[in-house]
Amino acid sequence: MADQRNDGTAALDLAAWSCPLPLADYPTIVMGHGGGGKLGNELVEHLFLPAFRNPALESLGDGAVLDLSASRIAMSTDSFVVQPLFFPGGSIGALAVNGTVNDLAVSGAVPKFLTAGFILEEGFPIAQLAAIVRDMAAAARHAGVQIVTGDTKVVERGHGDGCYINTAGVGVLRDGIAVGPRRARPGDAILVSGTLGDHGMAIMSVREGLEFESQIRSDCASLNELIARVLDAHGGAIHAMRDPTRGGLAATLSEIARASGVGMVLDERNLPIRPEVQSACELLGLDPLYVANEGKVVFFVAPDAAEASLAVLRNHPLGRDAARIGSVTAEHPGLLVARTGMGANRVVSIPVGEQLPRIC
Amino acid sequence: MKYLQEFRDGEVAQRMVREIRHLVTRPWKIMEVCGGQTHSIIKNGIDQMLPEGVEMVHGPGCPVCVTPLSLIDKALAIAAQPGVIFCSFGDMLRVPGTEGDLFQVKGRGGDVRVVYSPLDAIDIAVKNPEKQVVFFGVGFETTAPANAMSVHLAKRRGLNNFSLLVSHVLVPPAIEAIMSSPGNQVQAFLAAGHVCSVMGFWEYPPLAEKFGIPIVVTGFEPLDLLEGIRRAVLQLERGEHRVENAYARIVTYAGNLEAQKLLAEVFEVTDRAWRGIGVIPQSGWRLRDAYRAFDAEERFALTGIRTVESPLCRAGDVLRGAIKPAECPAFGRECSPRHPLGATMVSSEGACAAYYNYGRVLSAEQLAGAGVSRG
Numbered sequence: 001m002a003d004q005r006n007d008g009t010a011a012l013d014l015a016a017w018s019c020p021l022p023l024a025d026y027p028t029i030v031m032g033h034g035g036g037g038k039l040g041n042e043l044v045e046h047l048f049l050p051a052f053r054n055p056a057l058e059s060l061g062d063g064a065v066l067d068l069s070a071s072r073i074a075m076s077t078d079s080f081v082v083q084p085l086f087f088p089g090g091s092i093g094a095l096a097v098n099g100t101v102n103d104l105a106v107s108g109a110v111p112k113f114l115t116a117g118f119i120l121e122e123g124f125p126i127a128q129l130a131a132i133v134r135d136m137a138a139a140a141r142h143a144g145v146q147i148v149t150g151d152t153k154v155v156e157r158g159h160g161d162g163c164y165i166n167t168a169g170v171g172v173l174r175d176g177i178a179v180g181p182r183r184a185r186p187g188d189a190i191l192v193s194g195t196l197g198d199h200g201m202a203i204m205s206v207r208e209g210l211e212f213e214s215q216i217r218s219d220c221a222s223l224n225e226l227i228a229r230v231l232d233a234h235g236g237a238i239h240a241m242r243d244p245t246r247g248g249l250a251a252t253l254s255e256i257a258r259a260s261g262v263g264m265v266l267d268e269r270n271l272p273i274r275p276e277v278q279s280a281c282e283l284l285g286l287d288p289l290y291v292a293n294e295g296k297v298v299f300f301v302a303p304d305a306a307e308a309s310l311a312v313l314r315n316h317p318l319g320r321d322a323a324r325i326g327s328v329t330a331e332h333p334g335l336l337v338a339r340t341g342m343g344a345n346r347v348v349s350i351p352v353g354e355q356l357p358r359i360c
Numbered sequence: 361m362k363y364l365q366e367f368r369d370g371e372v373a374q375r376m377v378r379e380i381r382h383l384v385t386r387p388w389k390i391m392e393v394c395g396g397q398t399h400s401i402i403k404n405g406i407d408q409m410l411p412e413g414v415e416m417v418h419g420p421g422c423p424v425c426v427t428p429l430s431l432i433d434k435a436l437a438i439a440a441q442p443g444v445i446f447c448s449f450g451d452m453l454r455v456p457g458t459e460g461d462l463f464q465v466k467g468r469g470g471d472v473r474v475v476y477s478p479l480d481a482i483d484i485a486v487k488n489p490e491k492q493v494v495f496f497g498v499g500f501e502t503t504a505p506a507n508a509m510s511v512h513l514a515k516r517r518g519l520n521n522f523s524l525l526v527s528h529v530l531v532p533p534a535i536e537a538i539m540s541s542p543g544n545q546v547q548a549f550l551a552a553g554h555v556c557s558v559m560g561f562w563e564y565p566p567l568a569e570k571f572g573i574p575i576v577v578t579g580f581e582p583l584d585l586l587e588g589i590r591r592a593v594l595q596l597e598r599g600e601h602r603v604e605n606a607y608a609r610i611v612t613y614a615g616n617l618e619a620q621k622l623l624a625e626v627f628e629v630t631d632r633a634w635r636g637i638g639v640i641p642q643s644g645w646r647l648r649d650a651y652r653a654f655d656a657e658e659r660f661a662l663t664g665i666r667t668v669e670s671p672l673c674r675a676g677d678v679l680r681g682a683i684k685p686a687e688c689p690a691f692g693r694e695c696s697p698r699h700p701l702g703a704t705m706v707s708s709e710g711a712c713a714a715y716y717n718y719g720r721v722l723s724a725e726q727l728a729g730a731g732v733s734r735g
Contacts (some may be wrong), residue, residue, distance in 0.1 A: 210476065263730070278364065282364065284476075285451075285708055332726060335729075337730045342370050342374075342406065343373065345732045346404075347718055347720075347722065
């Protein structure tokens, strides 16, 4: 029983206290979901565990215990804060899994295990969280990885943007593969696995309420299988790989050009860009070279294996629009030069921040 | 793609360049007025393809660049006020005021939003009746109809929480000012296609006559630009000075009459200060008395704003076509898109930003190695 105190309020007997509402009926996230108590456990038992089910997770230890039987592993981590949380072609959940899977895959690793950390805002609808978790589970299944441990924190309303996710991942490095951003060589062909700018323009079209005649869908996808096909066939000829996410193809190529101390020449006419993405970019004054992708990979390939690698890419559903877009040169190290459709040359530089839609 | 790829055909472009080369017997300086044209010229490398002697001079037609610093400072002051939602096109956010830019105001908690149309700002005003919603209405004749429409709608709907921070500028008075300036070297103009899609080109024959200059209404795609240049060169070589329309798929002589009617109802001509250039008489629009209640400068008491231009920035000389961006001592040193001293380094339509972003900041040797000249 609660004691009657002098100030007239009832002191709570915390040991015996429980919320008068059935906890599972909370339609939204409350602070208690991050508190490590019953509410948090319910999220784990009724949402995360059934969705991600695997032996390492089910042991519910403080950390997952994994057997990799490998001496060389790759690790990666990434945080996801995309708005809106759901967009044509994907969601923050699919992105959180695919993003880390792809970072491992372009390191030359076979992605195996992921962690998932959630930062949820008080008041966030549990139905939306469930949909995000479903997308994560589906993406993990598709990519052949397991989500083996996780964490949930809740921040007060107004201190978050609904849902942030961090994933970290571990993969086993493949034998006989030596890829890295410093390994691009003069003469290498530059291949891209498909159309550029789809993700960024999909996000922009929903975020800004722009309505285009045809909907632009994000290319959000896990690339480990596509990359494995190329490495299985021509692994020794692949010198560098990178997924051109933020900053788009231009930022990715510039980084590799500087890391490898080489120059690059792009042929603008060969860049695969969907007409609807090109149109949307024209309308907003953006350049698809700088727009984010979430399901594309760039390969630097020894020239004698370039066409064969391209054929492997084009045989995979995620690589149908793959193209050879340029080559590496010993000239102008660190510089990316585009041969324009007009036959002139221009330097492609890295933008300072986000591209800004222009006035007219 | 319709209306894009047809006007980006590299082989046709090379053919047109050869035609221009055949025409040219002596050097000519041609100014493209519009910043969108400058961007396209630099991005596509058109200035590098032109025969020696045909020089493109970049004009003042970037709305971000010519908006006076004092107005940017007013925008910063309004946007920082509590209870205000400040709406703007994206590329105004990074323009440096005397102290900071709109991004920094946003970072400090100001409600600054990027919109794609002033009509979006009207929607925001309807949904937020307890807030004052301000749209930063700058630009040339191109953006003016939508800005006029926003004020027109606000008045019709009795939206007392919407106002326009307005500084519109006009192309024909700018051409007049450039041609009248001492030391002017411009011999022909490419008129801005989008401005003419609104206004038509009936305003230009008196200018062509008065200054004896060819004026060619020109579009923005590479082939549009080359066609504009070809026609300007042809007139120059023949000693002619007519107004021609090389953008007939969009522009008519009379222009968009409905839009012009609305503009005349909402705006009246006024003297305007152009950043880097100074006051040009009768070169802009302001709200008429009937719409003055929607003028943000009237609605917000703005005092104590101190406006100081960077002493290093030579944006004014760039905007008049007196120097190329790379000739400014601060270009690529004190001034870059990351730390812009002037607005010409901010907008993608600004000549300095176009030069910087397409690599013209590199050394002559580096550029030569990459097959690019500094321009």
